[in-house]
Amino acid sequence: MNEWILPGTTGLVMNEPLLWEKGDQGRIGFSMPERDVPRTDPPQGARTRPPDLPELSEVDVVRHYSRLSQWNFGVDSGTYPLGSCTMKYNPKINEDMAALPGFAASHPLLPEHMSQGTLGLMHRMQEMLGEITGLRSVSLQPAAGAHGEYTGMRVIHGYIQKHSGTRSKMLIPDTAHGTNPASAAMCGYQTVPVQSNEKGILSAEKVAELMDEDTAGIMVTNPNTLGLFEENLGEIADIIHDKGGLVYCDGANMNALMGIVDFSCLGVDVLHLNLHKTFSAPHGGGGPGSGPVCVHPDLDPFLPVPRVEKHNDRYRLSEDHPDSIGRLHSFYGNFGVMVKSFAYILTLGPQLKRISQMAVLNANYLRQRIKGVINLPYDRPCMHECVFTDKYQEQYKVNTANISKRLLDYGFHPPTIYFPLVVNGSMMLEPTENEAQQDLDMLVEAYTRIAREAEENPDVLRNAPHLTKVTKLDETAAARHPCLTG
């Protein structure tokens, strides 16, 4: 492969100061409406002078943010194989749809007859997510994945409380997502870790040992964070159910399974989705997301209120659900994000299955191509992601962090690193369905070169990255002497 093919290169990058280091008192970047009513006296508690905010022209602000944006790497910049985050392409049409005035400029407290479009969209979205997961009672209220986990845990808490009284523990496998223990703890559960077996998945025997009548259930990530399908989940669900517990599935990795798995047949009672992962809504640099919760019909009464319901072809909001865990969002969740995913599902329809197939194809191709140069601890067919380690490079005193920083120089976003915790020095790669074979080949080429550099010139890895706007940042200094405002 020729030198010029890999995307990483240098170019002119602009410096840009902080907002308050530029501008001048007396500038404004806003078109102030004309005053057509008399000025009134300031109320009690009014400021004696305006707030201390920098004053800039429209051009100042536009240039500022244009430059800042150029210092970011996004999915639109290049391959972004950040494991478990599903950094798939964010279709542009979806952004346009969410910006339609009937969606973007709609007030959440309009009388119901004036908001049939927005309520109707939410109702249809609930039905479609019910079809995709097989769990047909759906709440769109959670604003993010972790919020969905919390909601799901509360639904389980509510159901258990009603049917079998208080239980104090929750089983959480070592291959589950990092937020899971914190979400369970916020519902007052003590978390009990479950070790995965030598194949990287849960064994039914292990779960049977730990499950008892003081345990509310299990919180499984499937496919798990090693990218492996939990093959024994059906059996595990039976064990949990026999003892009166419930099965929570973290569906953040749903991108592997659309149109392939029906979660209700797998014994799952509660599942959350991440619309910003599987259903193409953008990640926004860390939010806003949306984390709908899909549950078995038995758990329907416990879902958050208000619920979006359909009666005689009219849509309405209902609070009349006495067993509900209550309200979890100021209004109905991140509607603007739902619109984008709704548009995505309509664009794909039943072809969503093809999306999952291509995501799994890409991950297995990467697994097969990289494993010669980077260690693959679980050499088994994977789902949408696969996990490597720095074992081969250890002998050169090069670690996962060094390898990943060097990847930046070659023009790729690194994978998720040092997670999952079950393997040392992990690198979790999720290519998504959008990468072409040639894109993946380039990523393989970058890893191959890095592996060679580890042998021949390890310092170039230890001091990486070299071509970015800033070099390696001192995170220890940032934590020791926090400077959180300027």
Added chain:
Amino acid sequence: MRYLPHTQQDIQNMLQVIGAEKLEDLFATIPDRSCRLGDLDLPGPLSEWDLRRQMAELASNTVHSDHTSVFLGAGSYEHYIPSALRHMVNRSEFYTAYTPYQPEVSQGTLQGIFEYQTLITRLMGLEVSNASVYDGASALSEALLMTLRINKKRSRVAVSKAIHPHYRQILATYFEPLYAEIVELPYTEDGLTDTSGLEQIEDLAAVAVQSPNFFGCIEPIAGMAEAAHNLGALMVTCFSEPLAYGLLEGPGTQGADVACGEGQSLGIPQSFGGPGLGIFCTRKKYVRNLPGRLIGQTHDRDGRRGFVMTLSTREQHIRREKATSNICSNQNLCALMAAMYMAFLGGTGMHELAQLNLDKAQYLKQELQAAGASIPFSASTFNEFVVRYPGNGSSLTERLAAKHIVPGLPLDEYYPELAGHHLVTVTETKGKEDLDRLVKEVSA
């Protein structure tokens, strides 16, 4: 499919490398019991053209401010969003990136959020801000959970009845499985929180009020903060309309230990109630108890200024079940929008825009009173107020709907004692002629 690059040939080549014959083989580890047999029963696939048409039709079934005069606020506000702001936030390097785990290629997001933290603390008169939480309600809930961590031996929080009813409902949801107790503070006939009974509450960790409160009334935070502090409790001020602080002293300056609430007003579309922005500011001494993400300044190997996520030992991915919260993202793009909005306005602009909101609301209030409406609360208000329109309330709403006017939020459902009253909101987007028309129609 235009989002998928694979040709049939690519698929064959890749399967061959993997050592599989067909795509189905890749899913061989999935037990039969869980396999879906038929195709997904979903509408579509739609072409871009058909999608546009269907979505436009759905969107047209919801009323919006382009052709209806909407006097609703109550936690979601219609403010003008500059075109330049929309263009900046639509730069795809911002919205297609994720959490800045790799700071060397995320300085745009990181500097942007560092600037957000700085501007919002200046507006709120406090020392530190996190990178945001989900919305106003979760900000209040997280704030009160934080006060319980700080005041470890105490288990009660006093919460004003004049806080947004939805925020209080969410607080109740969060507190339900925990040991802590919420005590409700009533409101006075002026429309302000009644703090006279505070001393009777034992074990008080925090006092929470909203200002401007749900009725639009501006609470005297300074006096309440003093009362709370005398009892060893923290003062939490929440808000649903942060633009008010363009005109009012920041809650921190008035003695609040936490200022938290909804930031949608700051350049974020209403979008049927979300996504919004949970603003969370506090004093520096509580920083290690803060939930959520924080961005801090540091330097690179060559001594250049740069920014990173910091103090993450508080967070769920490190502390797991002992974390300060399970929250792992922020409303990043919304926080960026709020920072952009404050930058476009500047200090003077923010002050002037807030004054204009106040003046328009005051004008409408006076004109309505002159037309026979009654205003139950005497406390000063910002851009919202409670009113009892002359004539019959429910038939009025229907009559005005036909004239493309939504005259505010009926309060019957939230405060039965205020049945027949409306909460009316006026922002800079309403011209004098809109206000005069409302007055004319309600008194017709």
